[in-house]
Amino acid sequence: MRIASGRKAFVEPLRLGERLKEIRLANQWTLEEVSQRTGLARSTLSKIENDQISPTFTAVQKLINGLAIDLPQLLSPPKPQTQTLGRRDLTRSGEGQHHPTPTYEHELLSCQLAQKRMIPFKTIVRARHFEEFSEWVRHDGEEFLMVLEGKILMYTEYYEPLPLESGDSIYFDSAMGHALVSVSEEDAVVLSVCTRGDTV
Amino acid sequence: MRIASGRKAFVEPLRLGERLKEIRLANQWTLEEVSQRTGLARSTLSKIENDQISPTFTAVQKLINGLAIDLPQLLSPPKPQTQTLGRRDLTRSGEGQHHPTPTYEHELLSCQLAQKRMIPFKTIVRARHFEEFSEWVRHDGEEFLMVLEGKILMYTEYYEPLPLESGDSIYFDSAMGHALVSVSEEDAVVLSVCTRGDTV
DNA sequence: AAACTCGGTTTCCGATAGTGAACAAGTCAT
DNA sequence: ATGACTTGTTCACTATCGGAAACCGAGTTT
DSSP: OOOOOSOOOOOOOOOHHHHHHHHHHHTTOOHHHHHHHHOOOHHHHHHHHTTSSOOBHHHHHHHHHHTTOOHHHHHOSSOOTTOOTTOEEEEOTTOSEEEEOSSEEEEEOSTTOOSOSEEEEEEEEOOOSGGGOSSOBOOSSEEEEEEEESEEEEEESSSOOEEEETTOEEEEETTSOEEEEEOSSSOEEEEEEEEOSOOO | OOOSOTTSOOOOOOOHHHHHHHHHHHTTOOHHHHHHHHOOOHHHHHHHHTTSSOOBHHHHHHHHHHTTOOHHHHHSOSOOTTTTTTOEEEEOTTOSEEEEOSSEEEEEOSTTOOSOSEEEEEEEEOOOSGGGOSSOBOOSSEEEEEEEESEEEEEESSSOOEEEETTOEEEEETTSOEEEEEOSSSOEEEEEEEEOSSOO
16 A cells, blocks of 8 residues: 555545446447447446446546536536525624734635635735735636725736725736735725636 | 447547646645645656646546546636736725615626626615515525625525624525515615626 | 755656457347 | 347456656755
8 A cells, every 4th residue: 555645635436437327328328339439448438337447537538528428417426406505604703714824814704615606705904015925916716805994005916006995895807916905004804705716 | 329430539639737737836836735635646747737648537536626626627628818817897985886676775896897707786775674575586696795784684595584793794595585684773784796697 | 066955857667447359148030 | 949149247468547766957055
């Protein structure tokens, strides 16, 4: 047993063979037909279906091409279109997950809900001078931001510094470098909501 | 037996290595860090990124687990890096587009920016009793909501009414029927951010 | 400038995925 | 029944994937 140094990274089952067989049978295809369509050998297909081997990614591509299915379809195991309807995740004021840094103190909101498309968090802006940032903050996706308390100066990569105060809001492409500094007596507080950077 | 000549099954590119590298660099991870997270060897990662090998599906799983990304994100092809970089849309307090109704008074924020993935708006909750709503409010997608001023009672289709006050926030599936009423002296004010209901 | 670090690539080799051929188990037709 | 055909599994072999370690700049440090 080779040790993979510390970290776990367990590979759960995710029985893709089973799923593949389902699809094949649902379409009343034989292994031979699937072989024709995908270019993979009958034997290989058999082994994949019985979870005897873990297919190469190119093999997976041949499968999704040849069978005209898409990944989600191949992965969604028992087809649970049940939907996570009616989920919700409450965060009382101040009770989010705190992540302090020298310049910002982030408080992640609604962090119990795993699969979500937006990431909301509240930030106390500790920074007082632009120079405190070693480099731009940037991340894929879009960001909406509203100042809840105090006044800030928003520095961005492409624009002049922009003064914002309580109630002002801004929507921007968060791949553009940005950085906030407080300019009021007290530290400013802002609410941000970011998109997850995936699906375009 | 339809197609009898699919033998070749052209292996189209779908440069996953490239995409993976993008993701890694975007997060400023080194190969070593990714190795720790995924349990894959540095060398293996390097080869995958340079399209020297086609990773096993288990390897792909380790990647998506370890990096907390999902398949679509990994596959979404060459990334539209062009992007409308550096867009932004400022809304000064109170200067959004107002849409009054008997129960709510919505103020759309950042409405100059057309193509965006989130819709932020501020709402003054005029309703005082649940009975004022003829039916549930519901819409595709997800919604994040934070109470800015006052106290409200949030009625939902599947849960007990939930009292929320200034600073509290909640994230929920907005397909679940919902309705807000003010229970404080003054009308309550809430900030909402919805996802656009398209991309699943 | 040698000595060290750090991030990435390349090398070598054991482990395993993918293939064609052989095999076992039906099914069908005579 | 017997032989011809089909379908899925197993075998033997080769191609290639995955990992440890060596290797290579590019900085830093001494």
